[in-house]
Amino acid sequence: MSVSTAAVDQSICAPLPVLGADVTVPLVTGGEVTYAALDYAASAPALQRVWDDVAAYAPYYGSVHRGAGYLSQLSTDLFESSRVTVAEFLGCREDDQVVFTRSTTDSLNLLAAALPADCEVFVFETEHHASLLPWRDARVTYLDAPRTPEQAVATLERALAARASSPDSRPRQGEAGTGSPALVCVTGASNVTGELWPVKELAAAAHAHGARIVLDAAQLAPHHPVDIAELDVDWVAFSGHKLYAPFGSGVLAGRTDWLRDAEPYLAGGGASRKVARRADGGVDVEWHTTAARHEAGSPNVIGVYSIAAACKALTEAGFDRLVAREQQLVTRVREGLAGVPQVTVLSLFGDDAPRVGVISFVVEGWNSSHFAAALSAEYGIGVRDGLFCAHPLVRTLLGSEPQDPGECGAPEAAPGERSLNAIRVSFGAGTPDEHVERFLGAVRELVGKGARWTYRTEDGRCVPDRGAAQG
Numbered sequence: 001m002s003v004s005t006a007a008v009d010q011s012i013c014a015p016l017p018v019l020g021a022d023v024t025v026p027l028v029t030g031g032e033v034t035y036a037a038l039d040y041a042a043s044a045p046a047l048q049r050v051w052d053d054v055a056a057y058a059p060y061y062g063s064v065h066r067g068a069g070y071l072s073q074l075s076t077d078l079f080e081s082s083r084v085t086v087a088e089f090l091g092c093r094e095d096d097q098v099v100f101t102r103s104t105t106d107s108l109n110l111l112a113a114a115l116p117a118d119c120e121v122f123v124f125e126t127e128h129h130a131s132l133l134p135w136r137d138a139r140v141t142y143l144d145a146p147r148t149p150e151q152a153v154a155t156l157e158r159a160l161a162a163r164a165s166s167p168d169s170r171p172r173q174g175e176a177g178t179g180s181p182a183l184v185c186v187t188g189a190s191n192v193t194g195e196l197w198p199v200k201e202l203a204a205a206a207h208a209h210g211a212r213i214v215l216d217a218a219q220l221a222p223h224h225p226v227d228i229a230e231l232d233v234d235w236v237a238f239s240g241h242k243l244y245a246p247f248g249s250g251v252l253a254g255r256t257d258w259l260r261d262a263e264p265y266l267a268g269g270g271a272s273r274k275v276a277r278r279a280d281g282g283v284d285v286e287w288h289t290t291a292a293r294h295e296a297g298s299p300n301v302i303g304v305y306s307i308a309a310a311c312k313a314l315t316e317a318g319f320d321r322l323v324a325r326e327q328q329l330v331t332r333v334r335e336g337l338a339g340v341p342q343v344t345v346l347s348l349f350g351d352d353a354p355r356v357g358v359i360s361f362v363v364e365g366w367n368s369s370h371f372a373a374a375l376s377a378e379y380g381i382g383v384r385d386g387l388f389c390a391h392p393l394v395r396t397l398l399g400s401e402p403q404d405p406g407e408c409g410a411p412e413a414a415p416g417e418r419s420l421n422a423i424r425v426s427f428g429a430g431t432p433d434e435h436v437e438r439f440l441g442a443v444r445e446l447v448g449k450g451a452r453w454t455y456r457t458e459d460g461r462c463v464p465d466r467g468a469a470q471g
Contacts, residue, residue, distance in 0.1 A: 015325075016317060017048035018244065018430030025380045028453050028464045033380035036435035040242070041191050041358045041426035042384055044222060046306070047244040053309040054247065054302055064299045065270060065292075079301045082308035083291070089311035090236055090253050091227030098253045099291045100304050104218040105130040107237035107252035108185070110294055111214055112138065114262035118180040122159055122211070124152070125392040126192075126348065131185045131216045132392070138183075145396045148349055149198040153205055156184065160209035182211035188220030192390050192397070192424065194330070194358030195349050196224070203232045214254070218242050222428055223326060223356035225319045228254060240303055244429070245310040249303030260289050268296035314429070322429050326357050329427055329436055333359055336440035342366075342447050346397040346422060357431070360388070360424040362398070363447060368421045369462040374451040377464045379442040381435070384424040394422055 024032040037045055057078065062071030064079045083098045092098065101107045112134035115121070121135040124143045132142075141159055146152035163182060184206040189196050199215055206213040214235040217226050221238040228236055235254030240247060264271040264287055271293050274286040287293050314322065334351075337343045342364040347353065363371055372385035387394040400420055425439060456465045 015432050016244075016313070016322075016429045018045040019048055019051045020045050021430070021432075027380060028377040028466070036379075036381040036438055038425045038427055038431070038435060038439055039382045039384050040222070040428040040431070041219060041388075041424060043241045043246055044244045044428055045430055046246055047310055047313050047430065049313040050245050050306050050309045054306050057305060058302070061302065064301050066298070075301050078305055079299055082304045085308040085311050086251055087253065089226075089315060090251075091229050092253055093229050095256065096228065096254050097256050097259070097291045098251060099259065099294050100299065101237075101250040101252055101294075102248060102300075103130075103241070103250040104216060104237045104239040105134075105250075107250050108214070108216065109134045110252055110265045111183075111235060111237070111258075112136070113265055114258045114294075115183065116181045116258060116261070120163060120180060120182045121185060122156065122182065123185045124155075125396070126190065127185065127187055127390065127393075128191050128216065128218070129389045129391070130218070131187060132390075135185075145348060145393065149201070149353075153198055153201045156202055157205045157209070160184075160205065160211055164209060182206075182209070184211050184213040185216065186213065187216045187218075188226065189223065189356045189358065190348070190390075190393070191219045191358060192360050192388050192393050192422075193347050193349075194219070194355035194426075195347065195353045196220075196355060199233065200231050207232070212255070219356060219358060222314075224323060240307040240310070243307060243310045244313070245303070245306035247300070247303040247306040249300050249307055251307065259291075259294060262294075263287075264296060265294040266296040270299070271296035317429070326428060329431060329433075330355060330357055330359070332433075332436055333425065333427075333440065336436075337361060337443065340444055340447055343443065346394075348393075348397070357427040358424065359426070360394075360397075360422045362422050363443075366446075367462065368423045369457075370451070370455055371446065372423050373455050373462040373464070374446055374453070375439070375442055377455075378446075378452055379438060381439050381442055383439075384426070386421045388422070388424055395420070398422065 023035045025035045026032050060071055060074055062069060062075040064076050066072060086098050087096065099110065101110055108130055115138050120139045120141065122141045122143060123132055124145065126145045143155050143159055146155050160182070184202065186199065186202050187197055188199055203213045212234040214237060215231065215233045217236050217238040219242065220226055222243045226236060235252060237250070237252050239250045271287055272285050273288050276284050278284055334345065337345055343361050346360045362368060368385045372383050375381040375383055398420060427436065454465045455462050
């Protein structure tokens with residue numbers, strides 16, 4: 001997978017309008033400033049287009065699949081047409097299906113619950129916890145962090161080849177190759193380093209050994225086109241709240257058979273086609289065989305519609321143009337950080353690896369939580385600090401031992417002391433140049449002059465000490 005950096009007309013590469021772009025926040029040093037949202041990797045602001053579309057629909061909200069009234073029929077049509085829009089956005093194959101969930105985490109837990117018996121899962125230790133942890137009822141092989149894309153493919157191929165000779169392996173109807181069913185789970189873009197993974201090559205390796213593959217596209221879909229058919233992955237999972245549609249919905253799209261054969265993810269209305277009492281007093285249930293099988297309960301039609309609206313907005317804006325502009329921001333941030341000797345940018349694959357707008361770093365002599373707190377309190381800049389729900393990866397990048405203390409989002413050292421965590425800056429289609437320049441200026445100033453305020457730890461967070469006298 002590659003990222004285009006071709007020159008484009010700057011007049012059509014302006015940031016997309018997002019909700020909250022004019023919000024001001026107070027500074028601990030006095031006054032207010034427009035908030036610089038540079039934590040897109042955690043949750044991106046809603047596109048103004050998405051908000052407008054949702055607001056226009058809201059008065060017509062009605063129950064989905066459950067009413068004969070006009071608003072119910074309209075909402076049902078909107079819900080199902082959103083499914084088509086998402087399928088088109090992802091380049092789904094004709095027989096793929098789109099299941100609506102709550103998030104990427106929910107999507108991968110759904111797939112984990114649908115794994116066939118004796119399925120073995122292969123996952124790199126570099127994954128976000130949403131991809132690393134759901135496979136509790138499967139045999140899991142955790143793969144060491146690769147240092148190049150080529151090494152990632154080779155590592156997977158070795159693990160899958162070893163599986164083929166395992167005593168537990170046996171032919172299974174409907175699966176290529178030999179061995180019990182297997183699934184590979186891999187990210188498209190790291191939520192820590194932003195680096196793109198060789199998804200197409202990993203998919204080819206998986207299929208060559210009779211395994212399937214699911215792509216965690218939570219950090220990829222907002223920044224880069226995702227095409228299921230072109231990448232030849234079996235499933236894709238992503239979240240609306242990272243795709244500029246923060247209304248509580250997610251997606252699992254791909255092949256139908258494992259999902260069709262599995263018990264419903266949730267049992268209840270909507271997932272059932274027919275329920276009848278038996279003569280013995282029990283209940284017989286006939287479950288849907290379509291996506292509805294795993295969509296029990298009243299659907300979040302607003303969340304689903306917001307995802308579809310975001311898919312349309314990004315497509316119409318032109319992903320090539322959006323990607324090109326984002327790459328300019330990536331280059332600017334990386335060059336700016338490189339100019340500060342005390343800053344170390346974290347990377348698996350090296351400086352030349354293609355990446356999206358997600359960059360993590362540490363600063364010599366600084367507790368990362370203290371640094372992030374100062375960026376917020378003194379400059380109005382929102383970034384993320386911690387282990388980013390990817391503990392094994394960040395520990396590997398920081399060269400720590402597994403037993404070393406450290407917790408996601410919580411400082412384990414006093415302000416100014418070294419800590420086992422990092423700082424992450426992330427941006428996307430709605431980020432103005434000024435936010436990036438303010439961030440780089442703040443980094444240089446904090447490193448060169450130090451914080452202007454004192455900070456303390458409160459409830460696991462580093463916060464300004466408003467009771468202390470300031471020099």
